Amino acid sequence: MRAKGNDIQGISVEPPPIATQPQPAAVPVSVANLGHSFGELETLRDLSFEVAGGETVALVGPSGCGKSTLLELIAGLAAQGRGTIAVGGAAGTGERLRSCAWMPQRDGLLPWRRAVDNAALGLRFTGMTQGESRYRASLMLARLGLGEFENAYPGKLSGGMRQRVAFARTLLSGKPVLLLDEPLAALDAITRSDLQGWLRETLRVERRTTVLVTHDVEEALYLADRVLVLSPRPARIVWEGAAPAPLAGATRAEEISTPEFVALRHRAHDGLREAMSG
């Protein structure tokens, strides 16, 4: 039962530039006049923004500004207050649950399941057989550079690897919208900057609609097509800007030090600072 997954071990660790699953259709996300409170505590006020199908939008904001809550609301996982959220035109929670793949801040890997079985979890829940779901999960892990580790238990993986397994689980759900909550926040600085390049490449290949939450302006500008800066609670949008287009053949270090990138980073920072002081 366990030995099976090995037959695709020989696959290249280098991510092939094709998606391993049929690409879901590009689905837009629309948030309109959204408000939310935890009891007396108002977390979101009159928040509106659009994410085009296939676009990657990063939400940046100070800790505790309600970014995570916002993702859970979009995913249909939290009770919604005022306003409407539509994913692909459908506003119902059940429909949003079905079309959004949510990746929480902590990897949420089950320590008693191998990497491949953790990655395949969503597929198993759709009723796919163990063999089929494992095969797909192995391909995905290989594509994400984890081919050798598919049979490892999470306890034996580094933080970066665990995060990638969690990301594989998110991608494998096959849902058209990715909601990533601080996907790299738990990692050390070096792993983090390595994985930024990796994540951007993967998101570019996947071309799924992505809403990404981070507290790091630089990461937001580097990973996303567009960046929204949120104010502290109750969160509203204080700055919005398109990220610089990726430079072909440039390293991450080169890209984040171009004058254009630096200027944008300053403007976003200023917006954030203004919101925090005012």
Added chain:
Amino acid sequence: MKSLLRRFGRWLTVLAPLLLLVVLIGAWQLAADSGALADVLGLDSFLVPAPDEIATSLWDDRELLADNAWVTLVEVLAGFALAVALGALMAAVLHLSPLLRRATYPLVVASQTIPIIVIAPILVVWFGFGIGPKIGIVALICFFPVVVNALDGLGTTAGEQRKLMRSLGAGPWRTFTVLEVPTALPYLFSGAKVAVAVAVIGAVFGEWAGADSGLGHLILLDNGQLEIARVFASVVVLSVMAMVLFALLALLERRVVWWSGDR
């Protein structure tokens, strides 16, 4: 020199419990031999056996002790197994049904406040002198730690984890089997370890209430006949039984829930 000290320190931690046992038994032996122990207690010395007399009884009466220990062991194992099975099932039902949990949890707690020593004779009156009432009493005493720990374990999964399951398309039942049950297993083992240690006490109470064999029964007879050394020998066998069962369970725990090594 330093490493020698360290090695000595390591040996000491391993040997400390053994050493303490030897010292205690030695002191007991000296006190009993000199008659001091009996004097202090104001008893005839034959009522206060020394460790060597207990050891002699353990050896001389080994067949009698083994036969009765076997009877008690069967009661303990059957009652314990019953309690773990029913306890885990009960915990699952109470976890899945908050209404039922509210309704029955106070009763589960109340069941633990009834002194076993009161229940035991009643069960014997109702169900006779066979093995049934003993298994029932062992199960009753084991049930509580199993249910409480398993229920706690089922409730410990983080809200974020359950949301993740929902987002991945799992319904409540899948979340239960895939996430909550494995999370609760280490807790179930904790409860079972407490239960197996007290199971032996339950079996003795059960036998005291009415039995024709078992170590509890033997203790009662020997007490009446002032065979005090053999009473102590029976107690030693009971303790060893409980410790071995506990150790086996700890071993099984490490094999089954290997991922929770740091708990």
